[in-house]
Amino acid sequence: MSVVDGVVVEGASLPGRQSDEGSGGRSTSRARLTSQARLTLVVLLVAQFMLAVDFSILNVALPVIGKGLGFSLSNLQWIGTAFALCAAGFTLLFGRVADLFGRRRLFLGGLAVLGLASLVGGLATGPGVLLVARVFQGLATAAVTPAGLSLLTTSFPEGPSRERALGLNGALMSAGFTTGAVLGGVLTDLLSWRWSFFINVPVAVAVLAVAPMVISESRPTERPRLDIPGALTVTLGLLAVVLGFARAGEQGWSDPVALGALAAGAVLLVVFFFVERVSSAPLVPVTVLRRRTVAVGNVAGILAFVTETSLVFLLTLYLQRVLGFSSLAAGLSLGVLGLGTVLGGVLAPRVIARTGTRVALVGGALVQAVATAALVALGTGPAGLALLLPAGFVGGVGNMLLIVGFMVTATGGLPDHEQGMAAGLATMSQQIGITLGTPVMSAVATGAMVTVTTHGILTGVRTAVAVDAVLVLVTALVAALFLRTAVE
CATH class of the missing domain: 4.10.860 (DNA Excision Repair, Uvrb; Chain A)
Known part of the structure; x- marks a missing residue:
C-alpha cells in the first residue's frame, strides 16, 4: 500500500495489458481517495458544475430579460452569443496561460471575475451593462474551465483515480447543462431572472474561500515565453x-x-x-496535435457535445411547441436526461477499467445513437412523452460514456507540464460543441419546416433528430477506426 498524489493505492499493475491511450499498461489496483483528495475533488467539481449551468440557465429567461431591459428582438440572441464567443474563443489561450503562470492562480482569478461579473449582470439596468457582464462571464469561463480540468488531471495520478475524477467531472458538466435549463425556469418563475446571475455569487465566494487551503499551485519550474x-x-x-x-x-x-x-x-x-x-x-506543439489520441479524442468530444446540447434544444422545442408544455414543465421533463448523464458518469470509470477507453467511446456513442434514433418516432400525442423519457435517459447514459472516454483519451499519456494545454484543447472542444450544437440543429430543423404549424415543427424536429443520430454514429465510426489499443 502506498500514497500517491493524495490517492491510497493498493495492489499492483499488470504490465502485459496496454491501454487505449498508449500509456503502456492498465492498473488492476484499487484506489481510495484521501480526505484531502476528496475535498480537492469536491471544490473543483462544484466550480465546473457552476460553469456548465451558466451555459443554459438564461435560455428560458431570455424573453423576460428582453422585456425587462429593453432588448430588441434582433439583439436578444447576443445575451447568449456574447458569452459563447468568449467562452469558446479564449479557452485554448487560457489553458496555455495556466501552464505558464500557474493553474491555481488562474482558477482563483477567473472565479473572482465570474462572481463579480455575475453580480453586475444581476444588477444590470440596461442592455449594455448586461452584455459587458456576459462577456466577462465568458472570459472567466474560458479561464476557469481549462485551469480546473488541468488541476483535476494533475491532482490525481493517471489510472483508476483520474478516470473516476474525470467521470464525475463529465457527469456534472453534462448534468449541469440540463440543470441550468430547469433552474433558469424555476428562478425566473418564482423569483426573477436576476437570480440566474445572483446564484453564482455565493458559490464563487464559497469556492474561493476553500480552494486556497486544499489546492496546491501547479506550474513548470521554468517559464517559457507565450x-x-x-x-x-x-x-x-x-x-x-x-x-x-x-x-x-x-x-x-x-x-x-x-x-x-x-x-x-x-x-x-x-x-x-x-x-x-x-x-x-x-501554444500547442504540432507533435501533440499529431498524436492520435489527442486528435481523435477531441473530434469525438466536439461531436459528443454538439449532439447532446442540440438534442436538449430540439426536445425543448418539441415539448413546448408540439406538446404545449410550459417552459418549467419542459425543463423538468428533460431532467431524465440529466439523471442518465449522472448514472453514465458513475458507470464510465468502471467500464473503462474493465474494457478500455476505446470500448467506452464506441459503446457509449452506439447507445446514444440508438436512443436518439428512437426519437424520430415522436408524435403529437401523449405517447411522445412516453417515448421521450426512457430514450432521453438511455441516451444520457450513452453520451456520458462517450464524454468521459473523450476526456480520458484526450488528456491521457501526456506529462504534467502539458496537462494545461491538453485540458485547454479538451475544454475548447467541449465549449465549441456546446456553442455550435443549438445553432447548427436550429438551422437544420428550420430548413425542414414546411410550415410553422404543429405538424410542420414536428417534421423539423424529426429531421434534426435524425441528423443528430447520424452524427453520433460518425463519432462511433471515427473512434473505432482511428483509436488503436497498441502503443503509439
Whole structure:
C-alpha cells in the first residue's frame, strides 16, 4: 500500500495489458481517495458544475430579460452569443496561460471575475451593462474551465483515480447543462431572472474561500515565453468560427456574414497550424496535435457535445411547441436526461477499467445513437412523452460514456507540464460543441419546416433528430477506426 498524489493505492499493475491511450499498461489496483483528495475533488467539481449551468440557465429567461431591459428582438440572441464567443474563443489561450503562470492562480482569478461579473449582470439596468457582464462571464469561463480540468488531471495520478475524477467531472458538466435549463425556469418563475446571475455569487465566494487551503499551485519550474502569434491566430480563428455558426443558425446558411466569418475562421486556423510548426515555444506543439489520441479524442468530444446540447434544444422545442408544455414543465421533463448523464458518469470509470477507453467511446456513442434514433418516432400525442423519457435517459447514459472516454483519451499519456494545454484543447472542444450544437440543429430543423404549424415543427424536429443520430454514429465510426489499443 502506498500514497500517491493524495490517492491510497493498493495492489499492483499488470504490465502485459496496454491501454487505449498508449500509456503502456492498465492498473488492476484499487484506489481510495484521501480526505484531502476528496475535498480537492469536491471544490473543483462544484466550480465546473457552476460553469456548465451558466451555459443554459438564461435560455428560458431570455424573453423576460428582453422585456425587462429593453432588448430588441434582433439583439436578444447576443445575451447568449456574447458569452459563447468568449467562452469558446479564449479557452485554448487560457489553458496555455495556466501552464505558464500557474493553474491555481488562474482558477482563483477567473472565479473572482465570474462572481463579480455575475453580480453586475444581476444588477444590470440596461442592455449594455448586461452584455459587458456576459462577456466577462465568458472570459472567466474560458479561464476557469481549462485551469480546473488541468488541476483535476494533475491532482490525481493517471489510472483508476483520474478516470473516476474525470467521470464525475463529465457527469456534472453534462448534468449541469440540463440543470441550468430547469433552474433558469424555476428562478425566473418564482423569483426573477436576476437570480440566474445572483446564484453564482455565493458559490464563487464559497469556492474561493476553500480552494486556497486544499489546492496546491501547479506550474513548470521554468517559464517559457507565450506564443503570441499562435495565440492571436487561434483565438481570432475560433471567434470567427463560433460567430459564423451562430449567425448561420439565426439568419440561415446563405447569410454572407456567416459564410465570411466561417471562411475567415478556417483560414486563421490553418495559419495557426503553420505558425505552430515554426514557433520555438508553440501554444500547442504540432507533435501533440499529431498524436492520435489527442486528435481523435477531441473530434469525438466536439461531436459528443454538439449532439447532446442540440438534442436538449430540439426536445425543448418539441415539448413546448408540439406538446404545449410550459417552459418549467419542459425543463423538468428533460431532467431524465440529466439523471442518465449522472448514472453514465458513475458507470464510465468502471467500464473503462474493465474494457478500455476505446470500448467506452464506441459503446457509449452506439447507445446514444440508438436512443436518439428512437426519437424520430415522436408524435403529437401523449405517447411522445412516453417515448421521450426512457430514450432521453438511455441516451444520457450513452453520451456520458462517450464524454468521459473523450476526456480520458484526450488528456491521457501526456506529462504534467502539458496537462494545461491538453485540458485547454479538451475544454475548447467541449465549449465549441456546446456553442455550435443549438445553432447548427436550429438551422437544420428550420430548413425542414414546411410550415410553422404543429405538424410542420414536428417534421423539423424529426429531421434534426435524425441528423443528430447520424452524427453520433460518425463519432462511433471515427473512434473505432482511428483509436488503436497498441502503443503509439
